[in-house]
Amino acid sequence: MSERTKIQAPTGKLGVLIPGLGSVASTFVAGVALARRGRALPIGSLTQLQRLRLGKRTAPREVLIKDLVPLAGLDDLVFGGWDPVETDAYEAARHSDVLPPHLLEEAQDDLRATTAWPAAFCHDVVRRITPQRVKRGTHREVVEALREDIRAFRSATGATRLVMAQLLSTEAHQPHGPAHEDLDALEAALDRSDPAVTPSLLYAYAAVQEGVPVLNGTPNASVDARSLQALAARRRVPVAGKDLKTGQTMMKTVLAPALQARMLGLRGWYSTNILGNRDGEVLDEPANFRSKEVTKRSVLEGILRDDLYPELYGDYCHKVRIDYYPPRGDQKEGWDNIDIVGWLGQPMQIKVNFLCRDSILAAPVVLDLVLFLDLAARAGLGGIQEWLSFYFKSPIARPGLRPLHDLFAQHLKLTNTLRTLAGEEVLHHTGLDYYSDDADDDPARRKDAA
Numbered sequence: 001m002s003e004r005t006k007i008q009a010p011t012g013k014l015g016v017l018i019p020g021l022g023s024v025a026s027t028f029v030a031g032v033a034l035a036r037r038g039r040a041l042p043i044g045s046l047t048q049l050q051r052l053r054l055g056k057r058t059a060p061r062e063v064l065i066k067d068l069v070p071l072a073g074l075d076d077l078v079f080g081g082w083d084p085v086e087t088d089a090y091e092a093a094r095h096s097d098v099l100p101p102h103l104l105e106e107a108q109d110d111l112r113a114t115t116a117w118p119a120a121f122c123h124d125v126v127r128r129i130t131p132q133r134v135k136r137g138t139h140r141e142v143v144e145a146l147r148e149d150i151r152a153f154r155s156a157t158g159a160t161r162l163v164m165a166q167l168l169s170t171e172a173h174q175p176h177g178p179a180h181e182d183l184d185a186l187e188a189a190l191d192r193s194d195p196a197v198t199p200s201l202l203y204a205y206a207a208v209q210e211g212v213p214v215l216n217g218t219p220n221a222s223v224d225a226r227s228l229q230a231l232a233a234r235r236r237v238p239v240a241g242k243d244l245k246t247g248q249t250m251m252k253t254v255l256a257p258a259l260q261a262r263m264l265g266l267r268g269w270y271s272t273n274i275l276g277n278r279d280g281e282v283l284d285e286p287a288n289f290r291s292k293e294v295t296k297r298s299v300l301e302g303i304l305r306d307d308l309y310p311e312l313y314g315d316y317c318h319k320v321r322i323d324y325y326p327p328r329g330d331q332k333e334g335w336d337n338i339d340i341v342g343w344l345g346q347p348m349q350i351k352v353n354f355l356c357r358d359s360i361l362a363a364p365v366v367l368d369l370v371l372f373l374d375l376a377a378r379a380g381l382g383g384i385q386e387w388l389s390f391y392f393k394s395p396i397a398r399p400g401l402r403p404l405h406d407l408f409a410q411h412l413k414l415t416n417t418l419r420t421l422a423g424e425e426v427l428h429h430t431g432l433d434y435y436s437d438d439a440d441d442d443p444a445r446r447k448d449a450a
């Protein structure tokens with residue numbers, strides 16, 4: 001058993017700062033409000049519902065994650081945010097039309113209390129939105145205004161800790177340049193208000209400078225920038241991203257590892273979606289869709305390993321489409337057609353039709369990330385939190401490390417990190433020890449049985 005990590009107790013309020021008070025953000029705030037009053041179950045949240053096995057299979061203890069590590073309670077969460085359109089989370093929830101009216105009304109007070117400051121906004125990177133409430137000025141002035149908002153929120157709510165959850169619209173894709181790669185170059189780019197530094201990076205920079213952990217739920221350039229990671233590491237601030245893994249990509253990271261584990265080949269994977277919310281409208285702009293395409297496409301390469309298995313995965317066709325279709329609202333529908341190859345090169349097909357609710361899947365992911373990043377900060381973990389890869393389409397990892405995409409490998413990494421923080425043995429599933437002749441009688445042999 002390893003030594004339990006010293007973790008500060010989660011005393012006082014935990015403030016959640018949200019750039020982008022849209023569908024996901026308002027569904028998240030409403031869900032927390034209803035769950036804390038016992039009006040709804042926080043389904044989909046590991047921090048609220050999942051149990052981890054501790055110890056050997058011969059004497060297991062199945063413990064709730066929230067009893068294993070000290071997490072902030074739902075009652076301690078307070079919310080604030082920034083948005084160029086919405087004034088508070090109630091208006092955002094009404095416009096996004098995710099929640100049925102009775103739940104919306106029950107959560108109304110908490111949603112109304114989640115108000116939005118004017119946003120750091122750039123029309124060139126989100127053309128489909130007509131902003132009404134934005135901060136003006138140079139990059140440095142906007143960063144300072146964001147930092148003032150953060151400090152004002154901290155003192156108005158009395159929050160002892162803060163986490164930033166980036167849930168703003170998808171920005172137009174930009175390849176990483178020097179400002180994303182190097183901290184000095186980022187500082188210089190801020191000095192000259194370089195348009196390569198988009199609002200997502202401004203929010204992240206302001207948060208890290210204020211010592212606030214950041215999760216990037218969007219495909220935008222933010223904490224995946226090496227320059228920002230260098231700042232986060234220097235300031236010992238935990239960061240995680242990017243782009244929440246919710247519907248189609250979650251299924252992809254379940255199915256692709258299964259194909260690879262069985263050494264079945266792949267000829268093609270065609271993924272298409274229809275959705276009709278504001279996220280879909282923003283993604284209707286080709287430059288914005290490109291950001292999403294990049295994060296959605298990265299998963300197969302990461303899992304299948306064409307470098308190791310060129311004969312199985314060296315030449316497959318991977319297409320990803322998203323069509324904005326207003327009648328569907330937030331009720332996304334995704335189709336996947338997967339052309340696979342088996343024994344003697346014989347072709348087969350898999351079809352997946354996932355009728356999901358985008359924000360319903362995303363909200364518990366945001367909750368878990370907020371609580372785990374706060375845990376990381378209290379445990380003294382700074383910089384990239386790779387153990388949170390489980391929640392992201394395009395997880396960030398240290399330079400030189402291949403990001404982990406397989407959902408169950410990510411889950412084991414997450415849960416083993418929690419076991420380690422709690423001073424428990426990690427789970428490693430070795431398979432021989434239970435069946436040696438005297439395994440049950442010999443404690444020394446049982447030691448390694450997992």
Ligand SMILES: NC(=O)c1ccc[n+]([C@@H]2O[C@H](COP(=O)([O-])OP(=O)(O)OC[C@H]3O[C@@H](n4cnc5c(N)ncnc54)[C@H](O)[C@@H]3O)[C@@H](O)[C@H]2O)c1
Pocket residue numbers: 019020021022023024025082083084085086092096119120121122126129167168169170171199200217218219243244245246247277278279282357358359361362
């Ligand atoms: N819904 C999901 O399942 C899901 C999954 C993965 C990732 N995401 C990402 O999460 C983000 C939010 O998704 P959503 O469905 O809530 O979208 P949404 O359009 O409902 O909400 C986005 C909000 O961000 C605001 N915004 C735009 N630019 C901003 C800026 N510069 N500063 C502050 N606010 C800004 C918009 O006004 C809007 O209210 C998107 O980037 C989306 O791609 C969503």
